[in-house]
Amino acid sequence: MNSDRFRQLLDAPGPFASVYFDDSHDTHDAEAQLELKWRALREQLEEQGADEAVTDEIGRAVLDLRAPIGRSGRAVVASADGVVLNEHLLRPTAETVVRVSDLPYIVPIVELGVPHPTYLLVVVDHTGADLTTHIDDTLHSETVDGGGYPVHKAAGAETSGYGDPQLRTQESARKNMRAVADRVGELFDQKNIDTIFVVGEVRSRSDLIATLPERLRDRAVPLQAGARHSGADFEDIQRAIEAESAKQRLSVIDSAAERFTAEVGRQSGLAAEGLGAVCSALRQGAVDTMIIGEIDDATVVADEGMTAVAPNADVLSEQGAAPAKTLRADEALPLLAISVGASLVRTDERIDPADGIGAVLRYAPTLH
Structure with a gap:
């Protein structure tokens, strides 16, 4: 997925609230169900300390967006200034996600976002x-x-x-x-x-x-x-568009997987995997396509301005940067990839990079 659509997040102030839930409109009481879902989401946001004004903005975004056709998911990402992203997903996430953190969480959009906004x-x-x-x-x-x-x-x-x-x-x-x-x-x-x-x-x-x-x-x-x-029927056309989007998404994943596997196999230096190697490639602006797998709860350490990031404080110190914050890797690494203009791909079972993170590179970095 082209990361340009996320660039507005780079200048948005934190903290961020990231919300993902089932927004399907396939029952007669879908609107009433949406109201109930929002109440539960609001409770979770409040429990995690979301600002009341931002929570109200998210509520308006949740309730006011045009209803989807049939089964759908929803993504809402808000900064301290209000809602930044509000869009339907090709299908719901496996489970509801509510996060309030220093950085936005966009992996579900990379995986399920409609590639033709x-x-x-x-x-x-x-x-x-x-x-x-x-x-x-x-x-x-x-x-x-x-x-x-x-x-x-x-x-x-x-x-x-x-x-x-x-x-x-x-x-x-x-x-x-x-x-x-x-x-x-x-x-x-x-x-x-x-x-x-x-x-x-x-x-x-x-x-x-x-x-x-x-x-x-x-x-x-x-x-x-x-x-x-x-x-x-417009619904038939919409389903055809979604089917074409899904086909193109699979084609992008196939292409990234083939390139990554080929470069790893030939040891060309044009692929990186694991937190250490990918952080190093990001620091040098060498990442062309970031491949996001199952990162789970892994963390990285960054300096105050997030200009340098490493898998731990010792590595960051070796690079001459002072450790200032510990961040979730599944939030920090995609955002850094956006900052260097890299594409983002959420991989499936066909490749399993070390630490759940890999990259195809523009050039071989001087450090790994």
Whole structure:
């Protein structure tokens, strides 16, 4: 997962409250259940010493976000200034998580967060398209009508004196596709869109993608989720988007696992595993992709400004830094990875790095 989406956490003041819970909306009393869940979450936040104003902000975030479709999880991360992250997860975490600590806890978002927080949905046919932007869980829809008619050749049409009607319908369809492609390009640039999902019958999808500028074609993902004006259900489209997100997530994990295993195997110095090696690589800005496994309750030691981090106070002192705080590794290491622009991957059983933490490196560090 690209870590840019988390960079706002670097400047947010602590302490942080991190909350993860089952936010499914698949029963008739889902809203009442959400109220009960929030009461339990609030009690845990208060027990851990969360500021009352921040707790109130989290409550508004929990209750006011647009309801998910079906089964879902929720992530809310707040700093001392208020809510920083508030989003749905692909599925609930295995258990409810409530933490109040010096640093934010983002591992569940790395594992289950929707990788397309900003996307454009295009439901297209040869007359135009319905466009919906999805930005920070806010939806905005519009319709593009290319104005080209007819797009279907009339049965029994004669060509004498009027030219070939097939050519006219083909040009009308192309005109409409160009209008849709132009608007898609405008929205992509204006809204910083990550992915373009395209829904429609097969020919409409393929014609639109072929009409898009070359720079956008690799961002376009066709979905088999019905056709325009066919009564396609938004929930079906949402499930198709989530399925595509899950597939892409597995592809990212596969790629990271292959790179990590290959570099460890060839002893190239371009992979690190274990708290000591990964802390060393982070200090030198060498981490390209951090691979997060089961870190459990491991801790690291940092200086006052968190400019240096090590597995223990002795190692930190050897680096000329004064130990000032002991932090949970599953909070500190992802945040340091964000600070050096590294990607974050939550691994599964295919790789098991030492101490539950590994990294693919940009270059071989001078120290390990």
